[in-house]
Amino acid sequence: LEVIKADFERTIQSVGDAESKAQSDYDADKLSRDTNIQDDKKEIVKKDSELGTAKTNLFDLNSDLADEKDKLKLAQEALETLKPSCVDTSMSYKERKERREQDINALKDALKVLEESTANVNVGALKQVDFLQKKGH
Numbered sequence: 001l002e003v004i005k006a007d008f009e010r011t012i013q014s015v016g017d018a019e020s021k022a023q024s025d026y027d028a029d030k031l032s033r034d035t036n037i038q039d040d041k042k043e044i045v046k047k048d049s050e051l052g053t054a055k056t057n058l059f060d061l062n063s064d065l066a067d068e069k070d071k072l073k074l075a076q077e078a079l080e081t082l083k084p085s086c087v088d089t090s091m092s093y094k095e096r097k098e099r100r101e102q103d104i105n106a107l108k109d110a111l112k113v114l115e116e117s118t119a120n121v122n123v124g125a126l127k128q129v130d131f132l133q134k135k136g137h
Contacts, residue, residue, distance in 0.1 A: 091099070
């Protein structure tokens with residue numbers, strides 16, 4: 001009977017110790033889970049705020065993009081209206097080159113005529129004419 005009683009008390013003690021350890025493990029795990037849940041809730045609030053900011057930025061950027069596309073379309077339309085006046089497609093490169101050379105030769109001839117006409121002018125007579133008059137103080 002005493003052996004049974006000692007055995008029973010030892011069993012009660014070991015079960016009590018096991019229950020205490022299990023309870024403390026459970027409490028530690030619960031505290032850890034609760035802490036993780038609180039951290040996750042804070043993270044959700046933070047991410048929701050970032051999402052709201054990102055959506056606002058996206059809306060603004062899409063609006064800016066639409067505005068810039070409109071400006072680009074207007075600029076391209078203006079370019080298309082200006083192209084015919086800037087690009088002369090009636091003459092080939094060879095024709096434009098020949099015309100440019102003719103213009104250069106005509107300018108050289110005009111320069112030559114001007115140089116010849118100024119060479120005949122009496123430089124001494126020009127020096128006597130004062131175009132600028134200085135005022136004496």
